[in-house]
Amino acid sequence: MATRSAPEEVPHFDLSNPEFSALADEVHAARDKAWFARSNYGVVALRHEQVGALLRDRRLRHGLYSWPELNGVTEGPLHHWWINNLNSQEGDDHRRYRRLLNPLFAPKSIERMAPGFQALTHELIDRFAPTGRCEFVSEFCEEFSARILLQLVGVGESSWRELQRMCGEFGISMGVNIAKELPRIEAALAELYEFTDELIAARRADPGEDAITGLVKTCDSGELTGDELRNMIVMLVFGGLDTTKNQMGIALDVFMRHPDQWDLLAERPELGGRAVEEVLRIEPTVLWISREALEDVEIEGLAIPQGTTVHLLTESASTDPLVGGDVPFDITAEHHPRHLAFGGGPHHCVGHYLARTDMREALPILAKRLRNPRADGPAEFRPWTGLGGPLSLPIAFDPGDAEGRA
Amino acid sequence: MRVILDTELCEANGQCEIMAPDLFRVQADNTVKYEANPDEDRRTEVEDAVEACPTRAIRIKS
16 A cells, blocks of 8 residues: 655656656556656546545536636636636536536437437448548548537538537647637637527527527526527537547557457447447546645645645546456456546536447447458557547558448 | 435436435435435426436436
């Protein structure tokens, strides 16, 4: 047991080093010594128990809250959006937002979208299948992730490329270039607001039975302001797009390293749900989550003073040997406690059921139709820090039919 | 109405408490104390809690 290691025994990471990887052996070695490491950004929690506890602890707020201010962005449209979005809320406003978003992501309504996810998967594969090769990120993940979000909010899917671009540019705000790239980020935000305003106007003019119409009605009844409504829609579109794109790319890359598991998934498509959980356990796109102490907090003898940010490494926690996480990738296995790829506690990912369901539907179809996938040139990856995943993943495969026959 | 919480699945994320704070309460030991027989007029809130639970640990029996 090393839970109360003296500071000199605690490993140290340089998180600002572009070479740092949240998946590295040094992270796992540190986790096996102690539940936390130190870094140039502060404490980094590494084990399932403590990462889970910090995620659930309401004495800490979402760590992204202060990100713009820490980088000198203290006013203007981005700052306004940021401090008013779901993750920046605690207490009563957080409760109000989550309750309003609940119908949109309710399992019952997401399940109704499953046939659409299957059709979209086949449609995208149909385009490149005859050639036996593709660049999986641009030819599958980008369109898949954007069109699913458009299906969710009920907008014509032809604008997927625009949405992908806007979210990509807006996403720069999550990284270290937030201040330098502020004009570009705010231009993307203005476009996202325009997209949102059109959607709201369309639902107001022609109300449906859908959840966006529900939100517009809530807004018109005064329970949600117009400003809050636009912020909320921007948040859910942005939050779901890059994450799904990255996680799909990661999934294929993981399965290419485990060809027997890919064959198994093609044979047993009912394992799609477990395959998603297993990919999320060993290689989540959200590698790094943070929390900020709202008051002085002590965890297992470690003082976390008010205002301090703690960093939580999801893959390290999810593969923690103390919860049986140090086992090979196996899509027939079930793990308790589960991985922490969607975070936890009050800020647990609101769209987790959508993410789980679209990947659950897509992966078995991909496994049947992309037999024996293999590298077809060098892949490029984002740094394995905040949000990981392939930037490009050129693959070759043997085309299979919908039953997995070559 | 009868509410059932599967303690094997529950991970104490507390989304149920967000949806219905006086019917569900996460305890310090990460168990959830809950009203097993809420009045029928609370059904909407309980349904919200069922839908919001990330581990799908809550069910309505009747």
